[in-house]
Structures are given as C-alpha cells and as structure tokens.
Amino acid sequence: MKDPYTRDLAEILEVRVETANTKTFRLRFLDEERQRNFSFTPGQFIVISIPGVGEAMFSISSSTSNRQDFSTTIRRVGRVTGMIHKCGVGDKILVGGPYGSGWPMGQLEGKDVLIVTGGIGLPSPRPVITYIGEHRDDFGFLEILYGTRTPEESIFAWEFEAWRKMRNTRLALTVDYVPEGVEWNHNVGVVTTLFREMVTKPRNAVALICGPEVMMHFVVLELMNKGFHEDQLYLSLERRMRCGIAQCGHCQLGPKFVCKDGPVFKYSEIKNLPDCGI
Amino acid sequence: MLNETGRPSKCVRCEIVPNFLLPQEQMDLLLEKLNSKYKVYGPVRKGVEYAFGPVTTAKDLCLDYTTTILPPKKFFTPPRETIFKFHGDKIIGVEEIIPEEKQILLGIHACDMASFNFLDRVFLGFRSDPRYLKRRNNFLIFALTCKEVLDTCFCQSMGTGPVVPTGYDVLITDIGGKYLLETATSEGEQLLKPLGLQEAGVEDLEAKRGCLENLKGRFKKSVDRARIVDLAFNSQEHPVWKKYGSICLACGQCAMVCPTCFCFDVRDSVDLSLESGERYREWDVCLLKEFAEVALGGNFRSSRDARLRQFICHNLSYGVMQYNLMKCVGCGRCIRACPVHIDITEIARELKEGSI
Numbered sequence: 001m002k003d004p005y006t007r008d009l010a011e012i013l014e015v016r017v018e019t020a021n022t023k024t025f026r027l028r029f030l031d032e033e034r035q036r037n038f039s040f041t042p043g044q045f046i047v048i049s050i051p052g053v054g055e056a057m058f059s060i061s062s063s064t065s066n067r068q069d070f071s072t073t074i075r076r077v078g079r080v081t082g083m084i085h086k087c088g089v090g091d092k093i094l095v096g097g098p099y100g101s102g103w104p105m106g107q108l109e110g111k112d113v114l115i116v117t118g119g120i121g122l123p124s125p126r127p128v129i130t131y132i133g134e135h136r137d138d139f140g141f142l143e144i145l146y147g148t149r150t151p152e153e154s155i156f157a158w159e160f161e162a163w164r165k166m167r168n169t170r171l172a173l174t175v176d177y178v179p180e181g182v183e184w185n186h187n188v189g190v191v192t193t194l195f196r197e198m199v200t201k202p203r204n205a206v207a208l209i210c211g212p213e214v215m216m217h218f219v220v221l222e223l224m225n226k227g228f229h230e231d232q233l234y235l236s237l238e239r240r241m242r243c244g245i246a247q248c249g250h251c252q253l254g255p256k257f258v259c260k261d262g263p264v265f266k267y268s269e270i271k272n273l274p275d276c277g278i
Numbered sequence: 279m280l281n282e283t284g285r286p287s288k289c290v291r292c293e294i295v296p297n298f299l300l301p302q303e304q305m306d307l308l309l310e311k312l313n314s315k316y317k318v319y320g321p322v323r324k325g326v327e328y329a330f331g332p333v334t335t336a337k338d339l340c341l342d343y344t345t346t347i348l349p350p351k352k353f354f355t356p357p358r359e360t361i362f363k364f365h366g367d368k369i370i371g372v373e374e375i376i377p378e379e380k381q382i383l384l385g386i387h388a389c390d391m392a393s394f395n396f397l398d399r400v401f402l403g404f405r406s407d408p409r410y411l412k413r414r415n416n417f418l419i420f421a422l423t424c425k426e427v428l429d430t431c432f433c434q435s436m437g438t439g440p441v442v443p444t445g446y447d448v449l450i451t452d453i454g455g456k457y458l459l460e461t462a463t464s465e466g467e468q469l470l471k472p473l474g475l476q477e478a479g480v481e482d483l484e485a486k487r488g489c490l491e492n493l494k495g496r497f498k499k500s501v502d503r504a505r506i507v508d509l510a511f512n513s514q515e516h517p518v519w520k521k522y523g524s525i526c527l528a529c530g531q532c533a534m535v536c537p538t539c540f541c542f543d544v545r546d547s548v549d550l551s552l553e554s555g556e557r558y559r560e561w562d563v564c565l566l567k568e569f570a571e572v573a574l575g576g577n578f579r580s581s582r583d584a585r586l587r588q589f590i591c592h593n594l595s596y597g598v599m600q601y602n603l604m605k606c607v608g609c610g611r612c613i614r615a616c617p618v619h620i621d622i623t624e625i626a627r628e629l630k631e632g633s634i
Binding site: 001052159212247254275277 | 559572
C-alpha cells in the first residue's frame, strides 16, 4: 500500500520571476515512472514539501498536455513559501499529489468560457486557458477578466500577448490603482468593473471564478444580475489544508472537504453552507 | 483484522464461537495469560477519573469505570505521531516507525466501540492511512458492557449503546460475581480456550440481557437523532450559536476528549544539527482560532460562534453527510470536559425547540 503522506523528490528545472513576490517553478519528478504517471485536471493542486520547514498546497499552473514536467506558481507569504522561493534551478524538493477535483472540463466543451480571476488566483484556471488554446475548436468564445492590485502584480503577464492572439478570445485587465510613474493602458477598478465591457452572454456560457473570497462574492452577485444561473458558476476555494485527502479536517466547509470534494465547486453546491463568504 | 478499505479482511461470524464464564477472582488468571503474549491496555484509575493505561494485574484494572478522560482513539491515532523521519535526503517511512506489536485494548464501552467505526471511515475510507491501519490491526479488542449510566451519557439516543453490537473480539459483561466472556472472533476464542473456563449457558446470556434492560431506563440525556441532522445543518442563523458562542472559552477540550474528533495539524521539527528531524501530526481542534486560518491572515471561522457551530454541527449533522454515520456517539465526554458547561444535548434541544 502506498503511503498517501509520502512525497516524491522533484527537481526544479526553471524558475520564472513573475512579480516581486511571485515565481513560477517548473518541476520534474526524479522518478521517471512517477513523472510519466503524473496526470492532472486543470484546477487540481499539489503539495510542496521541504523537510524541516513544512509543506503547503499550490495550484498546478502548467498545461495538462505537457507530461515532461509541470509548474506551480507561488507567492511568497510565509515560512514555507519563503523557503521555496530560496530554491533555484537544480534544487530538489518534495512533491505530492495531484489532489482534488478540477475545473469541469467536460462541461465546458462547446460552451463560451468566462474566466474571472484576481491576483494569485490565476494559476488555477491557467491550464484551462492553455487547454482551450490547444483545442480551440472544441470551445466557444473565451473571455478572461483578470484583476490585480497594481500593474506590477500581474502574473503570467509575459503570456498575455499570446492569449490575446488566440482565436475567439478576449483578455481584459484591471488594477485597483496605478502607482505614480507606472504606465497602464487598461481599466482601473475592481474586477467587477470589467463586466461593463464584458462580451460573454449568459446563454451557453460557463464562468470559472478564482480569487479572494470577497472578490468571488461580488463576482457571483454581478454575474447573477447579468442573467447567469447559479449552476453556470464554478468557483475554486481556498482553505487551510494539511493533508489533501480529507483526513486532517482543516478544509471542512459544512459537510464538504474542500481538498477532496473541491477545490472547485459549482456555486449551487456551496452557496448555503456555513462559513462560506461567497 | 481490517483491510485497507476498513472492512474486516475475513468474515468474523463464519463459525459458531463459544462463550465463557470467568469468576471475578480469576481475572488475574486472564490478565496473566493475555500479558504473556500481548501488551494489555485498559481502564485504570487516574486521580479521581479514569484513563486507558497499561494493565498487568486485576488490581489495576477498573472494569466498573464510568468513562475515561481521553477516549481510546489515542491508541489508533496518537496525540502526536511521526509521519516520517528525515536525515539529510534520506526519508524514513512509516513501516520502520510503527512497531509490529500485538496489543489488547480491554474494557471498551459501547460508545467508544462505535467511535472506531467512524474513525475507520475517516482514515481508511477515502484514502488508506497506513499508520492508522497498522495501529488498528495491532489491537485485539475486549469490549465491555457498561455497569452504570452517567448523568452525561446519551449513547442510547444516538443508537450506539448500551448494547455493543459488533467490532470486538471478546465482549465482557459483569453479570454479578462473574464475567460473561462472549467471543466473536477466532482470535478471541483462541485466547480464552486454553484457560479451561466453564462455558456459559443460556441463563448467563439472560443475565446479561437483564443488566442491559436495567441500564436502558436510566439515561437522563438524549438527542432527537432522527431530526437533528437537518435541524443542525439548517441552523446557521440560529441564536443558539451566539448564546453559547458568547460563553465558550474556545479552549478546545471538547474536541480533544471527543472519541471521533480526528483533525490534526502537520508540523516539522529539526534537531540541532538542522540535518535530521521529523514530520509529525498532532491533534488539532476546530475550536482554536488558528484552525481555519490561511495565508495573509484570512480566517474562515474567526468568531467563536462559528467555531462552536462547526464542532457541534460536525458531530450532529455533517458527519452523517460525509460518512453516512453520526459522528457523535453520545459518550458525554465533551459535556464533562467543558469548563463553562456547554452541553451538546442542550444545544440539540434548543435547535429543535427553536424550529417548531
């Protein structure tokens, strides 16, 4: 029996600096079979573990079609992420997973896909974007609305041009404020202000939402006002997690384990649950 | 023995297994026999309370105990448990950490027996935790029919007692001057057979039934099990949470002493060389403020009202939705442990009355 609490060594192949506090780490399991068998759905997450420091959960941010390696995008906020940020190319770290349910890829086929995300929420739906890019004819219109606090906090900014060039795709950006001396040609305001210019219509569309809970609360509210049905809205939730396999108990949301039953939920599944701020 | 999915690895009732009688003064004989091959744990006195601890003689063993401070979950999922050890790049896994040691847990009441079913579903249901499985399978279980009903007991209303239905190797019942030992597994039978004990008759089983009947009329507390699952689930806005949340000290003792509370935190510790150390898990409780805290200070249950509601509703409602089994087994330990006398059965009653 494989111990679900063991982690496997992975090598850091590349570190991309996204912002002042966020990096994308490209990783590959040392064990070839483990790497070969590592397949995931967009929206699933992994655990990264450094013995002596601890471990934490992160969304997988790379394309699902790439089976050679995988990436995760991490903001430095505490002890574990601080230590991961100190790692460089060639360093080895421990990885476990993937865990959880992902975005409902089967439900998206043939539909218009609206992605509304904020800040460090983008890594979770990013594999959806790359997947749609790789299977462009299987999906309808793709619209990505992305908000950050300032222009410098956009992650995957290096890829925005490629997203814009994807067929039948629109990317709209917004920031809460623009610091003096920073150039910004896009919208200013919270992410919901992008709904004014939004192209996606509720008919035959699915919305994927990932960001801080308070942002998701208002996004859901506004999308419902615009005619979206609660079954068309999917959200990826954040919770404290220690195991990823519904045993440590921290991520419980009413009767749901966010790590096992989520992190992606249909809005109708969670809207009435206690301690859900959405 | 349980398999990885938490089911018995073989049918435990394939053969008819006999029952025996043990005169009370011969308990030492049984303990001596058990101790020769097994490490035996049972209820022993600890100050004015009881605790599960090592038992070698009948003098230590308190089979007339009421309840213990900590439930027996500590044997299957210890308060602090190593997940793995590391030395440089080398990881030392679970197989080398938990010894293969046959042990006996003796004197387990009906409520605690029921708690094992719940824990099995947590640790062996979705993914199998080899630590739990190994510890669980290291134990033979001697259940014990209760002799007393405490003011805080409500197993009867939770459907978990006072009868012990299954899950044991041997069931002990004090039927006055002697113990009725009912075996349910061949392991249990093999332990008892060599003792040359008298086989029990119909009248002894009848005597046990009499003891149980006597217990059934003595429960003072109860929960309306049929209705509470939905009532608690829909109770988010109920004033009961503010009422009791305002006096709750958020000390977490209720969850520490709960036989089915399974939550844990995962931490690392390193020795002074900074080269080796261990990753361990440690009981954690949802009453503590840090429990639902995330990066950058976010907290999904920062108020005590919300944390108390989580503890109570998990016990009376969510558990059923997660595992198809009521988490609360009615042992009453949380009521006894609470320094401000918050009573889960009282909350259940108020939820019910407030709903009419």
